[in-house]
Amino acid sequence: xxxxxxxxxxxxxxxxxxxxxxxxxxxxxxxxxxxxxxxxxxxxxxxxxxxxxxxxxxxxxxxxxxxxxxxxxxxxxxxxxxxxxxxxxxxxxxxxxxxxxxxxxxxxxxxxxxxxxxxxxxxxxxxxxxxxxxxxxxxxxxxxxxxxxxxxxxxxxxxxxxxxxxxxxxxxxxxxxxxxxxxxxxxxxxxxxxxxxxxxxxxxxxxxxxxxxxxxxxxxxxxxxxxxxxxxxxxxxxxxxxxxxxxxxxxxxxxxxxxxxxxxxxxxxxxxxxxxxxxxxxxxxxxxxxxxxxxxx
Amino acid sequence: xxxxxxxxxxxxxxxxxxxxxxxxxxxxxxxxxxxxxxxxxxxxxxxxxxxxxxxxxxxxxxxxxxxxxxxxxxxxxxxxxxxxxxxxxxxxxxxxxxxxxxxxxxxxxxxxxxxxxxxxxxxxxxxxxxxxxxxxxxxxxxxxxxxxxxxxxxxxxxxxxxxxxxxxxxxxxxxxxxxxxxxxxxxxxxxxxxxxxxxxxxxxxxxxxxxxxxxxxxxxxxxxxxxxxxxxxxxxxxxxxxxxxxxxxxxxxxxxxxxxxxxxxxxxxxxxxxxxxxxxxxxxxxxxxxxxxxxxxxxxxxxxxxxxxxxxxxxxxxxxxxxxxxxxxxxxxxxxxxxxxxxxxxxxxxxxxxxxxxxxxxxxxxxxxxxxxxxxxxxxxxxxxxxxxxxxxxxxxxxxxxxxxxxxxxxxxxxxxxxxxxxxxxxxxxxxxxxxxxxxxxxxxxxxxxxxxxxxxxxxxxxxxxxxxxxxxxxxxxxxxxxxxxxxx
Numbered sequence: 086x087x088x089x090x091x092x093x094x095x096x097x098x099x100x101x102x103x104x105x106x107x108x109x110x111x112x113x114x115x116x117x118x119x120x121x122x123x124x125x126x127x128x129x130x131x132x133x134x135x136x137x138x139x140x141x142x143x144x145x146x147x148x149x150x151x152x153x154x155x156x157x158x159x160x161x162x163x164x165x166x167x168x169x170x171x172x173x174x175x176x177x178x179x180x181x182x183x184x185x186x187x188x189x190x191x192x193x194x195x196x197x198x199x200x201x202x203x204x205x206x207x208x209x210x211x212x213x214x215x216x217x218x219x220x221x222x223x224x225x226x227x228x229x230x231x232x233x234x235x236x237x238x239x240x241x242x243x244x245x246x247x248x249x250x251x252x253x254x255x256x257x258x259x260x261x262x263x264x265x266x267x268x269x270x271x272x273x274x275x276x277x278x279x280x281x282x283x284x285x286x287x288x289x290x291x292x293x294x295x296x297x298x299x300x301x302x303x304x305x306x307x308x309x310x311x312x313x314x315x316x317x318x319x320x321x322x323x324x325x326x327x328x329x330x331x332x333x334x335x336x337x338x339x340x341x342x343x344x345x346x347x348x349x350x351x352x353x354x355x356x357x358x359x360x361x362x363x364x365x366x367x368x369x370x371x372x373x374x375x376x377x378x379x380x381x382x
Numbered sequence: 383x384x385x386x387x388x389x390x391x392x393x394x395x396x397x398x399x400x401x402x403x404x405x406x407x408x409x410x411x412x413x414x415x416x417x418x419x420x421x422x423x424x425x426x427x428x429x430x431x432x433x434x435x436x437x438x439x440x441x442x443x444x445x446x447x448x449x450x451x452x453x454x455x456x457x458x459x460x461x462x463x464x465x466x467x468x469x470x471x472x473x474x475x476x477x478x479x480x481x482x483x484x485x486x487x488x489x490x491x492x493x494x495x496x497x498x499x500x501x502x503x504x505x506x507x508x509x510x511x512x513x514x515x516x517x518x519x520x521x522x523x524x525x526x527x528x529x530x531x532x533x534x535x536x537x538x539x540x541x542x543x544x545x546x547x548x549x550x551x552x553x554x555x556x557x558x559x560x561x562x563x564x565x566x567x568x569x570x571x572x573x574x575x576x577x578x579x580x581x582x583x584x585x586x587x588x589x590x591x592x593x594x595x596x597x598x599x600x601x602x603x604x605x606x607x608x609x610x611x612x613x614x615x616x617x618x619x620x621x622x623x624x625x626x627x628x629x630x631x632x633x634x635x636x637x638x639x640x641x642x643x644x645x646x647x648x649x650x651x652x653x654x655x656x657x658x659x660x661x662x663x664x665x666x667x668x669x670x671x672x673x674x675x676x677x678x679x680x681x682x683x684x685x686x687x688x689x690x691x692x693x694x695x696x697x698x699x700x701x702x703x704x705x706x707x708x709x710x711x712x713x714x715x716x717x718x719x720x721x722x723x724x725x726x727x728x729x730x731x732x733x734x735x736x737x738x739x740x741x742x743x744x745x746x747x748x749x750x751x752x753x754x755x756x757x758x759x760x761x762x763x764x765x766x767x768x769x770x771x772x773x774x775x776x777x778x779x780x781x782x783x784x785x786x787x788x789x790x791x792x793x794x795x796x797x798x799x800x801x802x803x804x805x806x807x808x809x810x811x812x813x814x815x816x817x818x819x820x821x822x823x824x825x826x827x828x829x830x831x832x833x834x835x836x837x838x839x840x841x842x843x844x845x846x847x848x849x850x851x852x853x854x855x856x857x858x859x860x861x862x863x864x865x866x867x868x869x870x871x
Contacts, residue, residue, distance in 0.1 A: 225622065228631050228652040297824045304817040313653050315575075315664040315803045317810060318566070320433065320461045325426040332419035336412055342851065343408050361419075369426075 090164030091223040097157030098178060102212050104150035105185075109205035111143030116202055116274060140198055144189075147205060151189060154182050154212075164223040170239040171226050173370050177215035180366075181208045183247030191251065195287060199278050203254055234309030241302035242327075245295050246362055249334075252291035253359035256352040259284040263349055285348055288355055289341055296334050303327050323377035326365035333358035405472065406479030414473040421469050425460030428452070432459070474563055481556045488549050495534045496543035499836045506836070506846035508860045514843045518867045522837045525866050531835070539838035545850070551826025558819035565813030571601045574806040580614045581671050581688045581797040587611040587642075588804070606806070608661045610639040615647070617798045619668060621736050626697055628736070633665050633800055650802075660808045667801035669693045669700055672719050672743050673794040676706050684709045684789070688797045691719045692763045697733035703765040704745075704791075705752055712752045713788065714765045717745045719796070731777065743793045747774045747786050831855055835863060843867065 118136045158179050162169035169175045188204045191197055226235075263281055265271055271278075279287075306327065311317040318324060337354045340346040346354070369377065404410055429437035438458050442449040449458075456463030503509055522540055526533050531542035576593040580586055588610050590596060598604075613636040620630040631652055638645035639658060650656045656663040671688035678684050684706050691702030697720075704715040722735035723742040731744050750770030753760070760766060776784040778793035831853040838844045845864060849856040 224625060224627065225629055227628055231630075232653040234653075293828050297821055297828060300821050300824060304814075304821065307817070308814070309653075311810065312655060315655070315662065315666065315805050316807075317813065320422075320425055320430065322426040325422050329419045329422050332415055332422075336415045336419070339408070339412055339415070344412060 087164045087166065087223065090160050094157045094160035094164055094223075097153050097160055098212065098216065101150045101153035101157060102209060102216070104146050104153060105205050105209050105212070108143050108146035108150060109202065109209060111139050111146060112198075112202040112205055115139045115143055116199075140201075143201055143205075144192070144198065147185060147201065148189060150208075151182065151185050154178065154185070158182055161223060165225055167226055167231075168236050168239070170235060170243075171224070171230060172219075172221050174215050174219040174221050176239075176243070176366075176370075177211055177219055179243050180246060181211040181215070183243045184208060184211070184250055187244075187247040187251045191287075191291070196279065200254060200258065203258075204251075207250075207254075229313050232309060232313065234305060234312075238302060238305040238309050241298055241305060245299040245302055246366070248291050248295040249299070249330075249359050249362050252288040252295075253356055255284050255288040255291070256355040256359070259288065259352045260349065260356075263352075281348065285351065288352065292334060292337060292355065292358075296338060299331060299334065303331055321377060322369045323365060326361060326369055330358060330361045330365060333361050402479065405476050408480070411473065411476045411480060414469060414476060418469050418473055421460070421466050424457055425466075428457050428460070430458060430460060432461070470563075474560060477556055478560065481553060481560075484549075485553050485557075488546075488553060492546050492550070496532055496541045496834065498534060498536055499539040499541040499838055503836055503838060503844045503846040506848055508847040508856060509844070510846075510860075510864060511842050511844040512868070514839055514841060518837065518843045519839045521867050521869075522863075525863060526835075538840060539836065541834065541836050543832075543834045545830050545832030547826045548830040548832050549827070551823040551828075551830065553823070555820050555823030555827060558816045558823055561816030561819065562813045563816075565809040565811070565816055568809030568812060569599070569807045570809075571599045572606075572808050573599045574602050574607070574804075576804050577666070578802050578804065579690050579799050580802060581690070581799045582614050582617050583797065585611060585613045586802070593804075602806075608639070608658060608806070609641070610637065610658065610661075611642050611645075612637045612648075612656075612663070613645075614800060617668060617800055619736070619798075626734075626736055631665060631668065660810070661804065661806045664803040664805065665800060666803045667693075669698060669799050669801075670719050670721060670738065670741075671797045671799045672702075672717070672741075673796060674704060674715075674743075675792045675794055676704070676709070676713065676789065677791075678709060678789045679787070684713070688799075690762075690799045691717070695733070696736065697722070698736040699731075699733040702763050703761075705754070705765060707752055707754050709789070711749050711788070712770075714748045714752050714767070714770065715745045715791065716748065716765050716767065717743055719743050738796060741780060741796055743778045745776050745778065745784060745791065746772055747776075747784070747791070749773050749788055833859070835860070837867075 115136055118139065158169050158175075161175060161178070165171065170179060185204055185208050188197065188200065258278070259281060262271065262275060262278060262284070265275060266281065278284075306324070307317040310319070310321075310324075333354070337351065337358050340354060341351055429441060431438050441458075452458065456465065460466055500506065504511075519538065519540065523533070523535070526540065526542045529544065531544045533540050533542045535541075574597070576596040578586055578593050586592055588607050590604055590607070614633065615636055616634040618630070618632045618634075619628060621627065622629055633650040635648055635650060635656070636645045637648040637656065648656050650663060650665045652665055655665070669691060670693075671690045673688045674686070675683060676685040685704075685708070689702055689704050691700035693700045699721075700719045702717055702719065704717060706713045718731065720731055720733035720742050721738040721740075722733050723740045724732055724734045726732045731742060748765070748767050748770040750767075753766045753769060773788065774784065774786040778784055778791075780793055780795050783790050783792040832850040833847060833853070833856050835847045836845065845860070845867070847856050847860050
């Protein structure tokens with residue numbers, strides 16, 4: 086029974102990778118066409134309708150990929166009879182799910198399709214690493230992880246992470262386009278992207294939206310640590326880096342709201358804060374010591 | 383021409399005031415905040431005494447010069463170091479200096495009425511006007527009331543304001559952080575944390591002498607130790623048959639509090655400590671204690687009982703030392719205990735499963751001076767064999783006896799031991815309360831918009847709005863407001 090679920094989960098994850106790949110190609114074609122359409126300025130064979138169609142296909146593939154990956158994560162959980170957050174393979178597939186989910190949700194309200202190429206690459210890389218390097222057979226949890234707080238703490242942390250990384254991608258796009266504009270005009274394809282001001286606002290709003298959730302993730306972790314390890318805060322490397330991320334984003338919010346930072350400086354600070362989160366995930370899980378390391382990743 | 387610059391005399395009061403203003407400025411607070419983040423980094427990369435004293439020891443062994451130099455800068459105690467404390471204390475002083483005046487100011491402005499409608503509304507954002515129907519002021523009044531704006535009505539105009547929760551939430555968030563810090567300090571001053579290793583069947587009475595190790599806060603009073611005793615009734619560990627990884631630990635204890643006259647059965651698990659007020663009892667580790675009887679050459683018992691051994695791997699191969707200082711000459715055994723025995727070519731005896739399915743006790747017997755009277759503290763799990771000679775090696779099954787020229791040792795069986803951590807933490811509830819208030823305050827401050835809306839009705843109706851911090855969303859609200867005003871009765 087549990088074996089079957091584990092295999093099913095693997096197939097679902099593989100299939101979702103295929104769909105994310107298709108989505109990636111569709112986004113690539115869309116971007117390439119958009120470049121040619123505006124530069125050649127002749128409408129022989131290429132028109133905007135086809136670009137639009139390809140873009141829609143790209144998003145549709147991403148949604149299907151998301152659904153399959155979601156099913157894969159759920160099946161993984163069912164195979165072990167618990168939430169699927171017991172090791173780094175499971176964190177990675179859930180993290181990829183959260184990241185593309187954050188993108189798809191944001192897409193409903195904002196014109197973010199230009200970011201789809203980046204999102205699909207990032208998801209593919211994460212899933213690829215997870216499947217190739219981090220894969221572990223499905224197994225029950227060690228006693229320390231058997232707690233309701235696993236669901237609360239980890240889900241809050243993963244969702245925050247997905248949104249932080251999305252804000253990071255937008256801040257990076259800001260810096261790239263800002264550099265391009267300061268050299269002169271935007272190149273043809275980049276003209277379709279939102280204005281600098283919109284990017285600046287969007288990355289801020291994403292961070293402001295998810296900062297309370299991250300605060301909650303840290304506090305939920307502290308409550309759990311109190312019942313599992315006998316102390317709510319012990320400067321464990323993971324805790325320390327979660328704190329650093331929190332401080333960095335708090336500084337970012339203050340810099341924007343109180344000091345009035347905008348644009349380049351704010352984007353750099355946002356990137357710095359996001360990289361502390363990534364560092365925490367990669368470094369502390371793989372090379373770190375401390376209480377957050379369980380059973381071979 | 384002289385280029386000398388006159389420096390105005392500040393005087394000591396002026397200097398203090400200048401310093402205070404600098405410290406409580408937003409810029410300084412921001413720098414301190416970032417500094418706090420950066421200062422936390424070394425502690426996560428360099429082993430810390432409080433988390434990992436063994437690795438700190440290795441550091442000192444491997445590069446003594448560098449370590450000594452690093453120790454000068456408290457790099458092995460980052461989070462308790464003067465420079466780390468200096469940063470967060472300055473940050474919190476800066477925070478208090480920033481938040482207190484703002485709280486007073488906010489308190490006053492929250493009770494004040496909104497300022498009167500400006501004369502020239504057409505200079506404001508979201509300005510619209512149309513010819514009046516006559517009932518707009520009434521409709522506006524009703525709408526403001528239903529939306530819970532505060533209003534000031536004057537000369538045919540209404541000035542309305544909403545969104546004070548933004549600043550309220552912001553202030554509560556910062557005050558809550560101070561509460562968290564106070565909770566943590568309170569815990570570390572008045573708290574207590576101790577460890578005790580108990581064999582199954584043993585009794586623990588909560589007095590300072592019962593602990594194997596004990597860390598008191600500076601202001602902790604021994605009389606504050608809560609009165610309780612517990613007896614370890616049963617310990618059950620379940621392991622995965624394939625991977626050997628633990629699946630469940632359950633500890634059953636007989637627990638008695640107060641005058642110890644009545645006891646009850648309680649269960650302690652890894653994620654559910656036994657709680658009693660601010661004192662909690664945690665199950666932190668477990669292992670095996672082989673039970674041995676040591677006899678001298680005449681057959682008299684020199685030592686009898688369980689000796690806790692320290693687990694070395696996930697299959698609970700454990701090492702330990704059995705010391706018999708009362709024998710003449712002194713006898714000691716360096717041993718390892720394997721719960722499920724197997725032979726491996728490279729490593730000798732290994733354990734292949736953490737449950738005691740086929741236990742063995744492997745011993746090396748030593749005769750000579752145990753070195754216990756030298757005053758140098760020794761680990762209970764290790765033995766200093768520098769002044770001793772080895773007299774024999776043996777692998778024992780339960781019930782077997784190893785006889786050597788000076789006597790014998792019998793491996794009677796084994797007990798399981800549990801390591802209990804007992805924590806008295808009087809500040810944690812304040813910290814938790816601070817955390818909850820901080821999140822609520824944060825939500826209120828990030829998701830409330832402060833804005834003003836004005837309406838003036840004469841021959842024509844004029845409305846305008848102003849969003850503080852250029853927060854988005856006022857256009858939608860204005861549209862709704864105008865639709866209401868223009869709408870039918």
